[in-house]
Amino acid sequence: MNRRQLFAFVGTMIASLLLTIGSPLLTPSTSTVVAQSNTTLLVSTAASLKDVMEEIKGNYQRSNSGVTINYNFGASGALLQQIQQGAPADIFLSAGKKQVDTLEQSGKLVAGTRSVLVKNRLVLIVPKSKVGVTSFFNLTRDDIKKIAIGEPRSVPAGQYGEQVLQKLGIYNKVKSKLVFANNVRQVLAAVEAGNADAGLVYRTDAKISNKVKTVVAADEKYHSPIVYPMAVLKQSKKVAAAKEFVNYLSTEPAQAVFKKYGFILP
Structure with missing residues (x-):
């Protein structure tokens, strides 16, 4: 060779x-x-869903090793504004109908992906040591000096709370006592720390804290329906993966987690 x-x-x-x-x-x-x-999804999510969504994230990622779920928690109104200004997000999960309506009307949702995930209740809370408060009408008392509430223009819980106070005819009497927060979890934190004598949060927020107690739940006829709509955003570059996660949130395993945290299934 x-x-x-x-x-x-x-x-x-x-x-x-x-x-x-x-x-x-x-x-x-x-x-x-x-x-x-290896897909990463960014979900813009109402702050009141933080704990339940973190647990669901762990469950989902264990069964879908190629998918990473990241959250952007905040007030629904603030999240809406971010999306409108071009901030990245694949899925929007709001604590109010109005914010998702706005995106749908401007053609920013993937058709057929919008649905109501869960529902909730609005409750009046006070610090654990506070005694003598048994109804919303007690908020007019002189010893109740600060009432924490979400900013109604951007926080759905604040909007619902304002509606309740107006329907009960006590809004003008307590208006000067209102202390506005950027999201419902800040309201909870203010009451926990004793920086507010009372606050209006969702039932699910009150449930996760051992530093506050629930006085009463607001009658649902006094405020707009508390629903959590979700949808995939057209701006997403991973629509197929986003649809899969949205669909998972409505499955029995995910719904069981929502129920555990006190959310009402639709």
Whole structure:
């Protein structure tokens, strides 16, 4: 075998070996497949869903190892404004109907993905040590100096709370006592710390705290329905994965977690 034949033989053997074991140089699609299987979703979510959504995230990622769920928690109105200004998000989960209506009317939702996830109740809370408060009407008393409430323009819980106080005819009497917060969890924190004598939060928020007690739930006829609509956003570059997560939230395992945290199933 001369030198030229030897080089040809060795070249043929190397090529055969690379085809057999696979080479990164010859299989450029390998990294593409891996990248496609590793998907990160950003969910803009109402602050009142923080605890339940964190638990659901763990459950979902254990069953879907190629998907990472990240959350952007905040007041629904603030999240809406972020989305309208172009902030990235794949899914919007609001604590109020109005915010999702706004996006739908402007054509920003993927058709057929909007649904009501869960419902909730609005409750009056006070610090654990507070005694003598038994109804909303007690908020007019002189010893109740600060009432924490979400900013009605951006926080659905604040909007519902304002509606209740107006329907009960006590809004003007307590207006000067109102202390506005950027989201419902800030309301809870203010009451927990004793920085407010009372507050209006969702039943699910009160349930996670051992520093406050629930006085009474607001009659549902005094405020707009408390619903949590969700939808996939058209701006998402991962619509298929976003649809899968949205669908999962309505399955029995996910709904069981919502129920555990005190949410009302639709």
